[in-house]
Amino acid sequence: MSRFECHALTKKYGQTTALDNIELSLEAGQIVGLLGPNGSGKTTLIKIANNLLTVTEGSLTIEGLKPGKQTKSMVAYLPDQECLPGFMNVNDLIRYYKDFFSDFNEYKCRKMLDSLDISHKMTLKKMSKGTREKVQLIMTMSRDAQIYLLDEPIAGVDPAARDYVLNTIINNYSPKALVIISTHLIADVEPILDDIVFINNGHIVLHQNADDLREEHGMSVDAYFRETFRY
Amino acid sequence: MFGKLLKYEMKAISRTMLPIYLLTLVSSVFAGASIGYSSNNASSFLPATGLTAYTILVGLTFGVCLFVNILRFRDDLFGKKAYSTLTLPVSLPSHIFAKLLASTIWMFFSSVIFITSIIILTIAAGKFNPAFIIENPQKIIDQFTRLSSKDLAMAAGIILTSFISSMMHIYASIAVGYQFHQHPLLASIIAYIVTGVISIAFINFSVDDLAMFMLVSRSIEAVIFFGICYGIMRFHMNLE
Numbered sequence: 001m002s003r004f005e006c007h008a009l010t011k012k013y014g015q016t017t018a019l020d021n022i023e024l025s026l027e028a029g030q031i032v033g034l035l036g037p038n039g040s041g042k043t044t045l046i047k048i049a050n051n052l053l054t055v056t057e058g059s060l061t062i063e064g065l066k067p068g069k070q071t072k073s074m075v076a077y078l079p080d081q082e083c084l085p086g087f088m089n090v091n092d093l094i095r096y097y098k099d100f101f102s103d104f105n106e107y108k109c110r111k112m113l114d115s116l117d118i119s120h121k122m123t124l125k126k127m128s129k130g131t132r133e134k135v136q137l138i139m140t141m142s143r144d145a146q147i148y149l150l151d152e153p154i155a156g157v158d159p160a161a162r163d164y165v166l167n168t169i170i171n172n173y174s175p176k177a178l179v180i181i182s183t184h185l186i187a188d189v190e191p192i193l194d195d196i197v198f199i200n201n202g203h204i205v206l207h208q209n210a211d212d213l214r215e216e217h218g219m220s221v222d223a224y225f226r227e228t229f230r231y
Numbered sequence: 232m233f234g235k236l237l238k239y240e241m242k243a244i245s246r247t248m249l250p251i252y253l254l255t256l257v258s259s260v261f262a263g264a265s266i267g268y269s270s271n272n273a274s275s276f277l278p279a280t281g282l283t284a285y286t287i288l289v290g291l292t293f294g295v296c297l298f299v300n301i302l303r304f305r306d307d308l309f310g311k312k313a314y315s316t317l318t319l320p321v322s323l324p325s326h327i328f329a330k331l332l333a334s335t336i337w338m339f340f341s342s343v344i345f346i347t348s349i350i351i352l353t354i355a356a357g358k359f360n361p362a363f364i365i366e367n368p369q370k371i372i373d374q375f376t377r378l379s380s381k382d383l384a385m386a387a388g389i390i391l392t393s394f395i396s397s398m399m400h401i402y403a404s405i406a407v408g409y410q411f412h413q414h415p416l417l418a419s420i421i422a423y424i425v426t427g428v429i430s431i432a433f434i435n436f437s438v439d440d441l442a443m444f445m446l447v448s449r450s451i452e453a454v455i456f457f458g459i460c461y462g463i464m465r466f467h468m469n470l471e
Contacts, residue, residue: 052470073320083314099235
């Protein structure tokens with residue numbers, strides 16, 4: 001039983017097929033890049049794993065379980081948009097996460113917040129957009145989860161902040177966890193990826209170890225991605 | 232987990248409702264005092280202004296209470312915040328029931344504030360006669376004891392089930408409306424009207440006891456609307 005498994009997974013929005021007969025199996029202890037152009041089906045796959053979308057056909061399982069109440073306690077999810085309540089300050093948020101997630105690590109969280117000099121008493125709506133995104137990432141990475149699903153974690157941040165985001169991810173995930181990072185900004189995430197999954201038009205077009213891919217094709221993952229998805 | 236959901240729901244709504252409650256109570260003092268002042272000075276401007284402000288605030292107490300609860304249901308379960316709310320390790324029925332219970336509790340609080348504000352207004356106007364209550368307790372008790380405990384329970388049951396059914400009707404309409412990616416609000420309003428007409432047409436059985444009919448029909452409606460809401464969220468959830 002894999003930690004994350006899709007079998008004949010299909011998702012349709014009316015007549016549009018977002019995911020078409022996906023077969024995918026991912027094991028724990030690695031950082032996987034879910035890479036593809038905009039509209040390829042990355043976010044759809046991640047939303048299904050979080051039970052925010054229903055499946056049309058096939059199945060997606062986490063530790064053998066369909067997405068639901070049980071899997072939500074194992075998955076730390078960073079959506080591609082801001083979703084935390086603006087009226088809460090950081091202390092409120094920490095209490096909120098502690099209340100709902102038994103794997104939330106307050107010490108780790110406060111340490112990360114302090115390293116960025118983020119006031120624990122400032123409400124989210126008073127923070128800048130960039131700071132709010134960092135707080136959301138810190139809250140997600142402060143969980144000792146079994147799976148981290150990070151949807152476009154660096155898309156909205158400036159290049160200088162991208163290093164911070166990536167360092168936060170690699171320094172804070174549990175080595176026994178599975179980390180799935182969805183992005184189209186390959187060059188930035190490439191150095192931290194163990195495995196690569198290319199997705200396009202709802203199909204998995206490649207699933208390979210990152211080092212093997214570089215060795216086999218004699219180019220970086222970013223270069224190979226550009227070649228594969230050239231219009 | 233249900234208790235925790237309810238705690239955060241109550242806390243979030245309190246930010247809006249508590250200031251309105253305070254304003255309503257303060258305005259009842261001013262309205263009452265202005266009535267008392269005018270009866271001594273034959274001025275009608277002050278009591279008219281005071282009473283208008285008080286009436287608006289009482290209306291706001293109930294209107295805002297309903298609006299905020301509906302808005303929170305929509306935003307937390309179908310809006311951007313759903314990315315956070317719906318990824319908590321909590322069952323779907325818990326989410327729905329927490330919202331429902333919170334709205335019921337806040338509506339009860341609003342009613343208590345309304346009654347309290349009337350008492351304050353009467354006292355401030357100098358029209359309140361404590362001696363009446365002290366000297367005539369039997370008269371007051373008699374007013375209530377004319378109704379049997381069964382009647383009182385039935386009345387409370389009808390009020391409660393009617394409120395719950397009405398809220399579930401709104402929740403179900405939002406769940407239906409948000410299946411449409413374009414104009415979900417308009418679709419929710421249409422769904423509200425259509426489901427309302429259907430429920431009137433189908434839940435229409437003949438009984439001699441009107442109170443019992445109200446209680447049973449509203450309970451059936453509440454269960455059906457819950458089923459629609461839960462069914463859509465469980466089997467057709469498509470968060471944009």
